[in-house]
Amino acid sequence: MPVVNRIADFAEDMKTWRRHLHTIPELGFDLPETSAFVAERLRAFGVDELHEGIAQTGMVAIINGQGIGPTIGLRADMDALPIPEGTGVDYASTKVGKMHACGHDGHMVMLLGAAKYLAETRNFCGRVALIFQPAEEAGGGAGVMVDEGIMDRFDIGEVYGIHNAPGLPAGDFLTTSGALMAAVDEFHINIQGLGGHGAMPHETRDPVMAACGIAQAIQTIVSRNHYALQDLVISVTQIHTGTTDNVIPDTAYINGTVRTFDPEVQAMVMTRMQEIVDGQAASYGVEAKLAYELGYPATINHADKAAFAVGVAREVSGDSHVEAEGRREMGAEDFSYMLQARPGAYLFLGQGESAGLHHPKYDFNDEIAPIGASFFARLVERSQALR
Incomplete structure (x- = not known):
């Protein structure tokens, strides 16, 4: 079954909603205009x-079906990114330094399209809970909503979400049973040395050389401390130190990200990183402090719910346009908190060739919004079919 006819009828309305949302991007939990429009x-x-x-600017809308039944949760994220827009479209961001560079404007509209259809037809039993969530990009809004009790408060039994995917053919779905996206952690290393004249390094304890040593040694965790077939990424993304060419500074700072799927691998990284920081600091005669911060957990689909969602996706897009056991990726997603709280699944929906996510020239493909809305609607009607 292709796109739901009724949803196709208001596809232009969905485009209008999406482009309005694109003009008013907001960040984190502070989404007053966005949430008011939704x-x-x-x-x-x-x-x-x-x-x-809920979670400051989040919300849950309930649509009752016909008769008694369970509650299914559908989620869309709402926040934008602190990126200056470079698309040049006539509906570009009106907020300097902010833009919807990840397609959350499209995610909201897909769920709004499903909401409009489901509120009209109510061709299901039980209830649907429409979850509009702030702060996916930073702040873990999904976790905050779970902590504030939405799953119990609204008796949500299962939960689903989708994310657009540049590079995947428009309208194609991709997911997998089990782990789909990685856990994401960050580390901060502050090095205290003794600065001095660049011509007299023997009178200093050089934090620059210590930073270089630590950054290089950290990479051996991936190459020498873990099994090569277990996914692990450690990236040093910042090193800040010094002010000019003839001064050895007092301090240096290192920052980076760690991506894992297995908690045992994550624990090993934490242990080895501390050992490396301590050992390298001693060898260079400096002091170094590691702050390792746990972030979003891995996004792990429940196998039976992923299989169910795949079946629905095939109804909407066709068998050849759905990959049920796709490759997992090292990106992260705070929908993981909802999947820890309730069974469910997360899927990618192809948006065709475009600029990548988090790029200043990215723009959501409006042609896929009715597909995503149809998927959400059919999930409800298939999961909670009238009897």
Whole structure:
């Protein structure tokens, strides 16, 4: 079954909503204009309940079906990124230094399209909980909503989400059973040495050389301390030190990211990184302090729910346009917190060739919004079919 006809009928409305949202990007938990627009649309559609102010600007809308049944959760993220827009489109961001460079404007519209259809038809039993979440890019808004009790408060039994995927053919779906996206951690290393004249390094304890040594040694965790067939990425992404050519500075700072799937691998990285920092600091005669911060956990699909979602995706896009056991990736997603709280699945929806996610020239492909909305709608109707 292709795109739902009724959803196709209001595809132009969805495009209008999406492009308006694109003009008003907001960051983190502070989404007053975005959440107000979403709430206005949901009220216009006639949802039965609208609960606002969850995780500051998040909300959950309830649509009742026909008769008693379970509650299925559908999630869309709402926040943008602190990136100056470079698309040149006539609906570009009106907020300097902010843009929807990850397609969350499209994610909101796909869920809004499903909401409009489901509120009209109610061809399901039980309830659907529409989860509009702030702070996916930073802040873990999904975890905050879970901590504030949405799963129990609204009796959500299972939960699903989708994300657009540049480079994947438009309308194609990709997911996998089990781990789909990695856990993401970050590390900060502050080095305290003794600065001095660049011509007299023997009178200093050089933090620059220590930073170089630590950064290089950290890479041996990947190459020498873990099994090569287990996915692991450690990237040093910042080294800050010094001010001019003839001064050895007092301090240096190192920052980076760690991506894992296995908690045992994650624990090994934490242990080895501390050992390396301590050992390298001693060898260079400096002091070094490691701050290792746990971030979003791995996004792990529940196998039976992933299989169910794949079946629905095949109804919408066709068998040849759905990859059920795709390659997992090292990116991260805070939907992982919702999957820790309830069974469910997360899928990618291809948006065709475009600039990549988090690029200043990225723009969501409006042609795939009815596909995503149809997927969400069919999930509800298949999971909670009328009997």
